[in-house]
Amino acid sequence: MTTLLVLLLTCLPSDDFAHGVQQRIDREAARRAFADAAQGYAEQWKNGDTSASNFSNWGRAAALAGQRPQAVYAFRLGLDQYPTDVELKRDLVQLRELIGYPRDVNPQPLQAWRSHVSEADRFVLFVFSMVLLLGGCCWFCTTRRAVAWWLIAPGLLGLLTVLLTTLMIQAELRQPVVSVLSAPVTLRTGNGPSYPPRLSTTLQPGTEVRLLHERGDWAQVELDPGVVGWLPKAAMFQGVD
């Protein structure tokens, strides 16, 4: 029983992560440790650990292990559940700098509204606005004092803000899904290798693209707003098994 417990403890991804940090002076050894850690965090995610820290650590370990597509995938998964998480956003930005995008091409923007206004923020504002609005109405009904409008007006403004923010977020959620490239690939103007390249440089693994259409083994993607091209579907990261 003790042996089993020790074995379980030694398999924790945190230990692999710490081991990787210790082995940092030796790149190969550190990468092996971080790869084990990334695999461990992925297993934890599959077993139901959907905390922001698990996504962060998974992405960081994968990035340090040289598995950049998987790292972007992990950060993206995390931001999908925690759109306003500051550390996840910062990690993704730092990783994008390592990946290197073609000149004059910006990475896929994060969902602006969703990444700045959380559902909890909107709910708190909603409750606060409702209290102001109905409190002001209540006051006005009982006293007919004009000062009650100083409560009613902010309440209405707050509710309007919540409504507009929700509409913007819903619009962002309707945008196409972002995929991650798993291999260096040339973005082409058509769905075949005979078409000329769309960009002068090759897209690197880990580059995020927005999937627009699929035709056969090729996918039409949008790299940056306005930069649209085709690439083989096989070059897209298929997720973690």
Next chain:
Amino acid sequence: MRGVVVLCLFAGFATSAEPITRVSQLSAIDQQRDDFYGALAVAGKSIKTTWTLDNSLTTSTDSTLTLTLTNVLNTDEVRAPELASRPEFITAFSKIESPSRIEFDPMINVVKIITQVRPRNAGKLTIPELKFVYYLPLAMRFQTTYAESLTRTVTAAVAPPPVPLDGPPDFFVERASTGRAGAVPSWLWWAVPVVISLLAIGIIVWHRRAYPQAAERARILRIRAVWVALHDLRRLPDAVPAQTLAAIWQRYLVSRYGVRHTANTPQELADELSRLKFPVHRATQATEMIALLHAAQFGPEEQRVSPRPLRQLIEAWEGLPS
């Protein structure tokens, strides 16, 4: 018939007498003789075979092993021995290039068979002796020679200095455990306004029952003329110009009771209220109020008056608790 046989024998003699210069002139069996790599010796000379190997050897780097053949007649036909399949070489080397590269110079009759090898172990390394069979064209027979074994010292591989892993500093820090996502249940979005609305209605109902006068006051204040007049009066300081109060009073009478705008003086107001069949005591109060205000406004010295009497008058008329 006899002539043809003699001719054939003569032809055969003539062929065998001609010296062999190409491997293809040997019989097929001879060409497949063991350790024969297709080398023919220059007339009157024997082929010399020599191993050459770098002096400094390590187990981590490749070295060049050269087998040099001299006095070779057909330099372009010589084949390389398959070192990679020989057990003694496999034991000695962890890596053997295959096939070997061949360089030859027909002008000086030299062939070099060059093979990249990597010693397997550190310590003493012996290049095995190599049996080499060649053909002597003039003697019309095969000859065997040996490339003598060679001994070298191999040093252990020096591990390359480790390269540190680079990356953003933040990535080397494991993030502390955080809680899971706390999504707001959709039903809560509906429950909150319902609860707050019910609470507000409850407060209003309770207030009406607890304070009936306040309820009556609220009911009367729904009349816009009353509400505006009292609202304006409440905002005024303790002493204001009389014309301000006169304007409020006249606006109240106009909007509340339909008094004409032209009824400005006390007499005009009295006539108008009489026309409207206003109760006498109220008409008197209204006329006295406007007279009081005009007196303050148009007197020898302009006086500032308090809005309180006017407010009390309106509240009294509307039956509002003061």
